[in-house]
Amino acid sequence: MEDRLVTIATDHYTAAEILKARLESAGIECYLKDVNLLQGAVSEGVKVQIKESDVEKALRIITELKSAQEKKEAKAQKEIRRILVPVDFSDFSKTACIYALKLAKKYNADVKILHVFYAPIVDLVPITDAYSIQVDMDINLREMEDQAKRKLVEFVSEIRDIAFKEGQKDTKVSYSLREGIVEDEVAAMARVYKPGIIVMGTKGKGEKQSDIIGSVVYRVSDKARIPVLAIPEKANLEQFTDVQNIVYATDFDEKDYIAIRMLIYIVSAFNVKIHCVHISKGAEDKWESAKMQSLKQYFEQISKDVQIECSFIKGDNPVANLESFCEMNEIDIIALTHRKRGLLQRMFKPGLTKKLIHSGNLPLLIFRA
Helix, strand or coil, X not given: CCCCEEEEEEECHHHHHHHHHHHHHCCCCEEEECCCCCCHHHCCCEEEEEEHHHHHHHHHHHHHHHHHHHHHHCHHHCCCXXXXXXXXXXXXXXXXXXXXXXXXXXXXXXXXEXXXXXXXXXXXXXXXXXXXXXXXXXXXXXXXXHHHHHHHHHHHHHHHHHHHHCCCCCCCEEEEEEECCHHHHHHHHHHHHCCCEEEEEECCCCCCCCCHHHHHHHHHXXXXXXXXXXXXXXXXXXXXXXXXXXXXXXXXCCCHHHHHHHHHHHHHHCCCEEEEEEEECCCCCHHHHHHHHHHHHHHHHHCCCCEEEEEEEECCCHHHHHHHHHHHCCCCEEEEEECCCCHHHXXXXXXXXXXXXXXXXXXXXXXXX
């Protein structure tokens, strides 16, 4: 019986050719599919296919290649020295700040609290009234900014008091005020401030998918390249000081390798066990088992001190099944890689990340693919 072909990777044409050459040099027969014959050099959806019998050998080679590549890309994530916390002065934001303080204590890091306020702009102004309206707008904008700054200063003062009472008088807590769209300004601040992680508050379980807070967390994870830690309002803050179990939910995305290395760096301050799980409707096949084994080897390769346990979660309801797994294994934090999705996909088939933001009570660590 002839081996069926399976897709081992999907990448742009040049990368696909490089991988094909590397696999063929190891004696693995390799094929490229979906190549744009007219513009092959810029084709981005090229599939690299091999025979199913060569899967395990190919994955070992890819793991070695990924290890060298991701070690360079994730070098900046070795230490968390800055934590960015976007706030809207709600109780959720306060919870996120307290969580960020506990993180800062673990990593000896600085905390920056960011508030973004939105100022409406008048697009159509009659020429005759332009000057007077502009003057009124300038006054209103100044008033809005002054009001936002007063609230921010009061909020930061409260967080500093909490830090002092917790014995963190040396933890630097600064703040910044920006005007604009929240996710855009958070992403812009992240590029300048260069935090190791962004911490944001959410309402958590019971939050509707149309609610602003959860939606902002989702959009920030789309925009920012920094890991986002979403903290539900009812998260157990006392339990945070003794994080013992983390689940990493994988869909066998190629970006898992970057996320895993970042995850290892982030949890380096804790003595944790990582449960790597894949959620599927049916029993795992040979291909999925080989991929899981490859991820486990990668975990063990980059960190010999962290306990790793890999398993498959089966069922038709991904969120409920994952929550049951978390309850049974006393999970403290859920981590996963979030891939940006199209508008129609988000509207009609929300991904696991968005569902967990709106339904969970466990902190959610989101890596951007």
